Structures are given as structure tokens and as C-alpha cells.
Amino acid sequence: MTAAQAAPRPAVGRRGAGSAALGSGRLLRLELRHNAMLWLLPLAFALFWYNGYREIMALPPMWNLRAITLQNRLLFDLMVPATGAAAWMGSREGRRGITDLVAGTARPRWSRQLATWAATTAWAEVGCVACVAVVYLITARQASWGGPLWWPAAVSAAGVPALTAIGFAAGAWFPGRFVTPLVTVVVFFGLAFGTQAASGDHSYWQVSPLIAGAFDIGAAPGVASFYPYLPDLSIAQVMFAAGLVVAILGALGIPVARMRWLAAAVTAAGLAAAGTAVALAGTGRLDPHGMIVIPALHDASNDQPVRYTPDCSRTPIPVCVHPAYAGFLPAVTAAVGPELTEFAGLPGAPARIGQVAAVYRQDPGNGITVSGGRTGAAAFVLPDEVPGRLGTTGAEFAAQLDQGFGLQLMTDVILGGADRPAGTAPSQAQLAVISGSVRFPPSVESRDLEPLYGRLLPEPGSPASLAAKRFAALSPAARHTWLAAHLAALRAGRVTLAQLP
Amino acid sequence: MTAVAVRLVRLHASSRRLPAALVLLAACAAGLRGTLYVHWDDYGALQLPLIFETACAAIIAVTAGSPFGEPERATGRWLPYLRLGTAVTLTGLASGALAAAGTGMPLAGGFPDIVRNVAGLTGIGLLCATVLGGPLAWTGPLAYLVAGVYGLYTDWHPPALSTPWIWPARPPHDAGGALCAAAVFAAGLAAIAIRGARERPAGDGPST
Numbered sequence: 165m166t167a168a169q170a171a172p173r174p175a176v177g178r179r180g181a182g183s184a185a186l187g188s189g190r191l192l193r194l195e196l197r198h199n200a201m202l203w204l205l206p207l208a209f210a211l212f213w214y215n216g217y218r219e220i221m222a223l224p225p226m227w228n229l230r231a232i233t234l235q236n237r238l239l240f241d242l243m244v245p246a247t248g249a250a251a252w253m254g255s256r257e258g259r260r261g262i263t264d265l266v267a268g269t270a271r272p273r274w275s276r277q278l279a280t281w282a283a284t285t286a287w288a289e290v291g292c293v294a295c296v297a298v299v300y301l302i303t304a305r306q307a308s309w310g311g312p313l314w315w316p317a318a319v320s321a322a323g324v325p326a327l328t329a330i331g332f333a334a335g336a337w338f339p340g341r342f343v344t345p346l347v348t349v350v351v352f353f354g355l356a357f358g359t360q361a362a363s364g365d366h367s368y369w370q371v372s373p374l375i376a377g378a379f380d381i382g383a384a385p386g387v388a389s390f391y392p393y394l395p396d397l398s399i400a401q402v403m404f405a406a407g408l409v410v411a412i413l414g415a416l417g418i419p420v421a422r423m424r425w426l427a428a429a430v431t432a433a434g435l436a437a438a439g440t441a442v443a444l445a446g447t448g449r450l451d452p453h454g455m456i457v458i459p460a461l462h463d464a465s466n467d468q469p470v471r472y473t474p475d476c477s478r479t480p481i482p483v484c485v486h487p488a489y490a491g492f493l494p495a496v497t498a499a500v501g502p503e504l505t506e507f508a509g510l511p512g513a514p515a516r517i518g519q520v521a522a523v524y525r526q527d528p529g530n531g532i533t534v535s536g537g538r539t540g541a542a543a544f545v546l547p548d549e550v551p552g553r554l555g556t557t558g559a560e561f562a563a564q565l566d567q568g569f570g571l572q573l574m575t576d577v578i579l580g581g582a583d584r585p586a587g588t589a590p591s592q593a594q595l596a597v598i599s600g601s602v603r604f605p606p607s608v609e610s611r612d613l614e615p616l617y618g619r620l621l622p623e624p625g626s627p628a629s630l631a632a633k634r635f636a637a638l639s640p641a642a643r644h645t646w647l648a649a650h651l652a653a654l655r656a657g658r659v660t661l662a663q664l665p
Numbered sequence: 666m667t668a669v670a671v672r673l674v675r676l677h678a679s680s681r682r683l684p685a686a687l688v689l690l691a692a693c694a695a696g697l698r699g700t701l702y703v704h705w706d707d708y709g710a711l712q713l714p715l716i717f718e719t720a721c722a723a724i725i726a727v728t729a730g731s732p733f734g735e736p737e738r739a740t741g742r743w744l745p746y747l748r749l750g751t752a753v754t755l756t757g758l759a760s761g762a763l764a765a766a767g768t769g770m771p772l773a774g775g776f777p778d779i780v781r782n783v784a785g786l787t788g789i790g791l792l793c794a795t796v797l798g799g800p801l802a803w804t805g806p807l808a809y810l811v812a813g814v815y816g817l818y819t820d821w822h823p824p825a826l827s828t829p830w831i832w833p834a835r836p837p838h839d840a841g842g843a844l845c846a847a848a849v850f851a852a853g854l855a856a857i858a859i860r861g862a863r864e865r866p867a868g869d870g871p872s873t
Contacts, residue, residue, distance in 0.1 A: 207808055215815045244807045252801075259800070341682060341730060342689055345723035345803035352810065353716050360709045555823035 195283030201249035212241040225306030232383035235316035235376040246288040250331030251344040258339020274417035309487035315398035322405040323373035329412040371445035384548040387454035390521035396458035407437030454524040480508030499565040505640040514542035541576035592628040600635030694762035701770040718782040719810040721759035723803040726790025729862040730799015749858040778837040785846030791853030799862035
């Protein structure tokens with residue numbers, strides 16, 4: 165009898181829960197159909213196309229470059245429509261003067277507000293996901309190596325609810341015709357200019373979801389190519405955004421008498437999460453691979469280099485690059501092709517030259533030093549300023565290659581590289597051969613080379629400079645033949661300018 | 666000016682929330698002044714005034730909305746002049762307040778930049794008010810803010826946007842940018858004076 169009486173109770177409970185869920189679903193569907201964010205989606209797409217998409221697509225098709233730039237741009241472009249729509253929706257009851265009218269409905273105000281906010285956020289997330297999908301699908305068709313980086317996209321997706329929560333709460337608390345534009349401008353100012361306060365790798369401001377990785381490196385090809393993308397900062401940013409959302413939505417419920425303590429507890433939990441994320445961001449440090457490590461969130465297995473099969477050129481000395489850089493290999497071989505022909509097979513010349521990762525170091529303030537982690541003539545570092553990044557042209561990239569890689573190859577072979585005794589000044593003949601072998605494109609100006617005069621290049625107008633011009637006039641094959649016969653003597657400093665061809 | 670005219674102006678100003686708008690314009694000017702004391706990098710220094718100019722333009726555009734709807738249109742022939750006067754007065758006051766806020770401070774672009782940007786952005790806002798209604802008139806200036814900030818960004822990172830329609834990215838004395846901003850402002854004034862802000866059945870924006 166007791167069992168028979170007790171049996172229906174769970175059924176009633178289930179029906180009640182099911183009915184509540186159904187009701188919430190209906191409410192959400194209604195809010196989705198009558199939501200301002202739906203009408204602002206075209207504006208969001210237009211802003212993203214204008215501000216983000218064109219610049220992202222102008223970048224070389226490398227996952228790291230495009231994903232990091234996407235994180236920096238997407239939320240920025242969604243900021244105005246998402247915050248504005250949320251503020252508009254949040255102020256609806258107050259703006260229309262129906263607060264008292266709807267107070268008598270079955271659901272508490274907090275519940276109704278959450279449904280409206282959820283619908284606004286859902287449409288904003290649709291916009292966010294659509295933008296990510298377009299960029300990632302196009303990149304997947306163009307990239308020569310790698311796969312999507314999901315953490316930058318996750319940070320953007322996590323930032324959207326934070327924007328809508330701020331806008332919604334402002335609209336709900338201060339309903340009025342001016343609140344929507346004002347809160348949108350304030351959020352724009354806070355988010356866009358908040359990054360200006362970021363200084364160095366220990367900055368708390370790194371928690372801003374617009375910052376992907378080290379603030380003054382940004383989207384660089386050397387970051388997350390040779391080593392995995394570190395999610396440490398992204399985790400802190402997602403935690404911050406989620407904490408902010410929970411805190412704001414909780415605060416919306418505090419005025420509801422029956423739920424005051426629950427709402428206060430939720431708000432406190434959200435604030436604790438957001439505060440913890442800010443504190444974690446402040447413990448970050450720049451690792452040598454250009455990413456931010458947060459010790460409390462760091463997974464040591466991410467420090468292992470990525471495995472890859474390099475792409476190599478069919479040149480007298482093969483040049484091998486990371487497959488993500490495969491698109492730049494023709495530019496590299498075109499820039500240093502004559503030098504490769506000249507040195508192929510010479511004693512001391514490398515049999516193969518491979519790309520190695522750049523090494524990043526944090527300087528005081530926002531300064532970053534990027535250096536090559538190479539160990540001799542057999543290794544080289546490609547510059548971060550690749551064509552398409554920050555307006556870099558193909559000619560500027562070629563000039564950088566000649567100034568960096570070409571000159572480095574020459575000096576390593578002619579002067580002996582690491583085997584060269586420290587403090588030994590190069591002879592005039594050595595400088596003439598180096599200068600006569602490296603092809604600087606016309607875009608390289610004299611002032612760019614000035615620091616190298618006397619150290620790696622002869623002074624302009626000097627006898628060594630004239631000898632360099634004579635040497636440069638020879639064909640690569642002729643220079644190779646001469647070097648094959650005289651390289652040992654040249655390295656030993658026994659060749660004079662007069663002996664140069 | 667008769668007492669009736671003064672009363673008409675006062676009532677029109679009240680219906681458009683002009684007192685609140687004036688307070689907010691003053692707050693924007695104070696905000697600009699306060700932020701100019703902070704050290705910004707080159708990006709920030711150039712982009713900062715545009716944010717406050719946009720806020721002012723959005724406030725002016727939102728005031729265009731009428732709480733009365735259709736009945737107001739039948740009240741007499743002075744309504745277009747009142748709308749025009751309100752928009753011009755607020756634009757002038759906003760420009761003056763922002764310029765005063767930048768006095769003696771390193772304000773990028775100076776007064777010509779402020780006048781051009783506030784006028785152009787207000788024109789966009791008034792056009793939006795005509796098309797979308799007063800309460801939603803902020804969408805135009807704020808969307809243009811993103812475009813303007815990006816235009817200023819491309820001054821460092823080529824290819825720079827050279828179209829004068831993105832006038833915030835042009836130098837303060839650039840004739841093309843000033844003409845475009847002036848044309849948009851004139852179009853906005855004409856639209857708001859003749860047609861007024863769009864009115865919805867509910868009287869205050871779309872059904873959302």
C-alpha cells in the first residue's frame with residue numbers, strides 16, 4: 165500500500181520538471197523569434213567583413229596567423245551589435261513601461277530575463293560561429309600544413325556572452341533611450357582600449373579576450389608553428405569571460421526577493437572565477453616560442469616540439485622549411501639561389517640548410533627581442549614579417565632574406581661561422597667576397613646596411629668595395645670555381661684584394 | 666520671440682529629452698578630458714576622440730525620436746524647424762563641448778577634426794533615425810565607429826583606406842573628408858527636418 169501510494173510522486177515530479185522545461189523552451193523560442201540581435205546580424209557580418217575578414221584573408225594561409233588575428237578582430241566586430249542588441253532587449257520592459265504588467269506572470273522576472281538574454285546570446289553566437297566557420301573553412305582549403313586552432317575561436321565564443329550580459333544588465337537596470345548607445349560606447353572603449361594598458365608578459369590586462377598570446381608579438385608566423393599553441397592564456401580568458409557572465413546574470417536576480425541569496429551566491433561565484441582568472445593572467449611569462457605560459461595552467465607536454473616533415477627545395481644546397489612555410493619556399497630560393505649555387509660543394513658549406521624556430525625574449529615594458537635559435541650555416545630563421553602580414557610586400561620579404569639569411573650564409577662560410585676566433589676582424593678581401601656574393605634587392609637602402617659596414621661589408625667607395633663589384637660581376641659558377649680554389653686561403657686571411665678576380 | 670514660441674520650443678525640447686541629452690553631452694566632454702590625462706600610444710591618441718565624438722552623435726540621434734507619433738505631425742507647421750533647430754543646436758553644443766574639453770591637452774586632430782567627425786556621425790545618426798526610428802538611431806554612428814577606428818588603424822598598416830567616406834582616417838584639413846561629412850550631415854538634417862524620425866505603431870521602436 166505504501167509502495168503503491170509513493171509510486172505516483174516521482175511521476176508528478178517528472179511531469180512538473182518536463183512542463184517547466186517545455187515552458188522554458190517555448191519562452192526561449194518566442195524570444196528567439198522577437199530578438200533585436202537577429203536583425204543586427206547583417207550589421208555584424210558587414211563589420212566583420214570590413215574590419216576582420218579582409219585583413220585575415222590577406223594574411224598568408226597559416227593557421228596560427230589567421231586564428232590569432234581572428235581572435236583579435238572577431239569580438240571587436242561583434243561588440244557593437246551584440247552589446248547594443250542586448251542592451252536594447254534588456255531595457256524592453258522598462259522602455260515600454262510594462263514592468264508592472266508582466267510582474268504578475270507565472271515566471272519570476274529573473275527567469276524571463278535569462279530567457280531574453282539567452283536568445284540574444286544565441287543569435288550573437290550564431291554570428292560568431294558563422295564568422296569562424298567561414299575563415300576556418302577557407303583556411304583549411306589554402307593552408308599547406310596544420311589544422312584549426314580552436315582556442316582562439318573558443319575565447320571569441322566565450323566573449324560573446326560576456327558582451328551580451330553587460331549590455332543586457334545595463335539595459336535592465338537603466339532602461340531609457342540613451343542607455344543602449346552609452347553602454348555600447350563604454351564597452352567599446354573598455355575592450356578596445358583596455359589592451360593599451362597591457363605591458364609585458366606579467367600584465368593582468370592580458371585577460372582581455374582580444375589579446376591572443378604575447379601582446380607585442382601578436383599574430384606572428386613563428387608562434388605556434390614549431391611548438392603547439394599554448395592554451396594557458398586562452399583558458400584564463402575563457403574563465404574570466406564565464407565568471408563575468410555568471411556574476412552579471414546572478415546580479416540580475418538579486419532584486420528578486422525569493423531568490424536573493426541564490427543570486428548573491430551565484431554572483432559571488434562568478435566574481436571569484438573572474439578574479440582568479442585575472443590573477444592567473446598576471447602570473448604569465450613569455451616562453452621562448454612566443455607564447456604566454458601560466459604556470460598554474462601549464463601542461464608540460466605542450467613544450468614538446470611539433471613533429472613535421474620539412475619541405476625542401478631542389479637547389480644545389482637544399483633549403484628545407486617547416487611545411488607551414490611551404491608557400492614561402494620559392495621566395496627563399498629565389499632570394500638566395502645564386503649564393504646556394506656559389507657555395508654548393510665547397511668545404512665548410514652546409515650540405516642542407518634547415519629552418520629553425522625563432523627565439524622570443526621579453527624585454528622591459530612591451531619590448532620583445534626575436535633572435536635566431538640557429539647553430540651554424542646549416543640552420544636559418546625566416547623573418548616574422550612575411551608577405552601579407554602588416555602590409556609587408558614580397559620585395560620587402562626578399563630584402564629581409566638577403567639581409568638576414570643571405571648575409572648569414574656568406575659570413576658563416578667565408579669567415580668560418582662558429583669556428584671563427586672571437587674578436588677577429590675580417591680582412592678586406594673577405595669583406596669584398598661577402599659583399600660581392602650577396603644580392604641585395606634595390607629596396608635595400610644604404611642606411612639599412614650602414615651598421616654592417618666594416619664588420620661584414622666593406623665601406624662604400626673603399627678599395628674593398630670596388631673589388632666586391634668586380635667579384636659580383638662574375639657568374640655564380642665562376643665565383644664557385646674561384647672559391648673552390650681559394651676558400652681555405654681566404655678564410656686564413658692570406659688573400660689580398662689584388663688577388664681577387 | 667513670443668512667449669508661445671518659447672513655450673513651444675521648451676515643450677519640444679522636453680519631449681525629446683534634451684535636458685538629459687545635454688547632461689550626457691557634458692559627461693562625454695568630461696570623459697574626453699579625463700582620458701586625455703592618461704598616456705596613450707599613437708593608436709589610442711588618434712582613436713580616442715572618435716569614441717567620444719561617436720557617443721555625442723549617438724545621443725543627438727536618439728533625441729530625434731518622438732514619444733507622440735502621428736498626432737504630433739498634425740499640430741502645426743513649426744515641427745520641421747523645431748527638429749532642425751534641435752539637431753543643429755545639439756551638434757554645435759557637442760562640438761563646442763568636446764573642443765573645450767580638449768583645450769590645452771594633446772587632442773589629436775584638434776577642433777577641425779571634432780567638427781567634421783561630430784557632424785558626419787550625427788548625419789549618419791539622423792539618417793538612421795529617419796529609417797529605423799529614434800530609439801535605434803544609435804546603430805549607424807556606432808557601426809561607423811568600428812569602420813572609423815579601422816580606418817585610423819590602416820594609417821599604420823597599409824594598404825591605407827583612402828576613401829573620403831571614411832573621413833575619420835583622413836587628416837583634419839582634408840577637403841574630401843570634410844565634404845563627405847558635410848554632405849552626410851546635410852542629408853541627415855534634411856531627412857530629419859522633413860520626415861522626422863520613423864514612428865512605429867508601438868511608439869518606441871520595433872516590436873523587439
